[in-house]
Amino acid sequence: MEPSTIATAAATISTVSTITSRRRKRKIVVIMGPTGAGKSRLSIDLATRFFTNSEIINSDKMQVYSGLDITTNKISMQEQLGVPHHLLGTIDPTKSVFTPSDFLKLASEVISDVKSRRGLPVIVGGSNSLIYSLVTKRYDPKTEVFNGPDPFPVSSDLRYDCCFIWVDVCLPVLNQYLSKRVDEMLDSGMFDELVEFFRSGKHKTVNKSGLGQAIGVPEFEAYFKQIQDFRRPDGGDSDEAYGEAVRKIKDNTCQLAKKQVSKILRLRDAGWELKRIDATEAFRAVMSPEHSGARVAEIWGKQVVEPSMKIVNQFLDE
Ligand code: ATP
Known part of the structure; x- marks a missing residue:
């Protein structure tokens, strides 16, 4: 092959590969x-x-x-x-x-x-x-x-x-784990974090449709309102209200997981x-x-x- 033909072929290959790599996702x-x-x-x-x-x-x-x-x-x-x-x-x-x-x-x-x-x-x-x-x-x-x-x-x-x-x-296994995880999160500072969030008035500044929707926020807001204080349960009514808040957090977390799986299945079913x-x-x-x-x-x-x-x-x- 003539050197000029080789040069033209090389230039073509190079252009094609540039286009291909540009197009490659x-x-x-x-x-x-x-x-x-x-x-x-x-x-x-x-x-x-x-x-x-x-x-x-x-x-x-x-x-x-x-x-x-x-x-x-x-x-x-x-x-x-x-x-x-x-x-x-x-x-x-x-x-x-x-x-x-x-x-x-x-x-x-x-x-x-x-x-x-x-x-x-x-x-x-x-x-x-x-x-x-x-x-x-x-x-x-x-x-x-x-x-x-x-x-x-x-x-x-x-x-x-x-x-x-x-x-x-x-x-069923994930739900069991999520319930345990909520208890662990509460023990490792979630309750104190939410007390600070409400006590400091931050809950009034965050967007209600954004972070204000995080699981734990509405549930504990109801608890603090009911006991009219920011304390941990200490017997009587507060125990019951606290138990209710934790139950709701667990339920809502399990619901979230279930909904997320159904969305993933939609994506998979769509190819x-x-x-x-x-x-x-x-x-x-x-x-x-x-x-x-x-x-x-x-x-x-x-x-x-x-x-x-x-x-x-x-x-x-x-
Ligand atoms: P999307 O529907 O946009 O894919 P997603 O599956 O994370 O997102 P949604 O089903 O819209 O969530 O979420 C419902 C609710 O789950 C949220 O409004 C919020 O209450 C809660 N949530 C989601 N992620 C968290 C999180 N990391 N921490 C606390 N709550 C969460």
């Missing part, structure tokens, strides 16, 4: 699942053990706000193990409600930044309407696919090349390629009376982390 990982299923823990395990260029973008619509860290169950700085987190506690809860359109704008910017650092964006959180707004190609805020009175069909035309990992736990990881055995182990931390970690590693790691590896190699 950017890769992101999305870890979804109901509240309590272990999404945050999985994201940290993957980021610290295998995909060290990961940066996590929170997609829980209550955890985006600053404040009520225990009540909304935000991952603590210690648990983050140095993995960068975005849109976690960064939104002012006194301003307007954080919408899926806000998430689309802010999370898209973060994804571009992470990509410019050659990082792997990992979206983690249970709010499927946020995930939906971000990844569908032509998101229209008027088309309420999950929460509207007249749900619209789910689009499967996506802006990114997505690796969806769905952490699933069979609901989203969700890779389901069953974490039930690890949760059964946590709930067993003679549970050992080492045994739980072993099951979690084998049944949740390893298969997820393989899925992400394969996705990145494609």
Whole structure:
């Protein structure tokens, strides 16, 4: 072949590959699942053990706000193990409600930044309407696919090349765990956090349709109103009112998990390629009376982390 022909061919190949790479969608990982299923823990395990260029973008619509860290169950700085987190506690809860359109704008910017650092964006959180707004190609805020009175069909035309990992736990086991988690959250400072929230008058400043809706806020507002004080239950009527508030928090948390799973099933039924990881055995182990931390970690590693790691590896190699 003539040198000039070789040069022309090389230029053509280079142009084609530039166009192809421009057209190629950017890769992101999305870890979804109901509240309590272990999404945050999985994201940290993957980021610290295998995909060290990961940066996590929170997609829980209550955890985006600053404040009520225990009540909304935000991952603590210690648990983050140095993995960068975005849109976690960064939104002012006194301003307007954080919408899926806000998430689309802010999370898209973060994804571009992470990509410019050659990082792997990992979206983690249970709010499927946020995930939906971000990844569908032509998101229209008027088309309420999950929460509207007249749900619209789910689009499967996506802006990114997505690796969806769905952490699933069979609901009766998850419900049992969520009830235990509420008790643990209350013991580890949720009650005191809410006392401070109401005593300081912050509840009057936050948007009632935003952070003011976090599970725990309305339930304890009713309790404090009923006992006309901010004290812990100390016998008699306060015990009953406190028990009622805790029962409602547990019920509402279980309802939230159930609703989140039904939204995930809608996405899957519409053709989203969700890779389901069953974490039930690890949760059964946590709930067993003679549970050992080492045994739980072993099951979690084998049944949740390893298969997820393989899925992400394969996705990145494609
Ligand atoms: P979406 O419907 O937008 O996908 P979602 O599944 O997280 O989001 P919704 O079903 O809209 O949530 O949530 C119902 C309610 O669940 C919220 O209004 C709030 O009361 C509660 N909720 C959701 N996430 C949290 C959280 N992290 N902490 C406390 N309450 C929460």
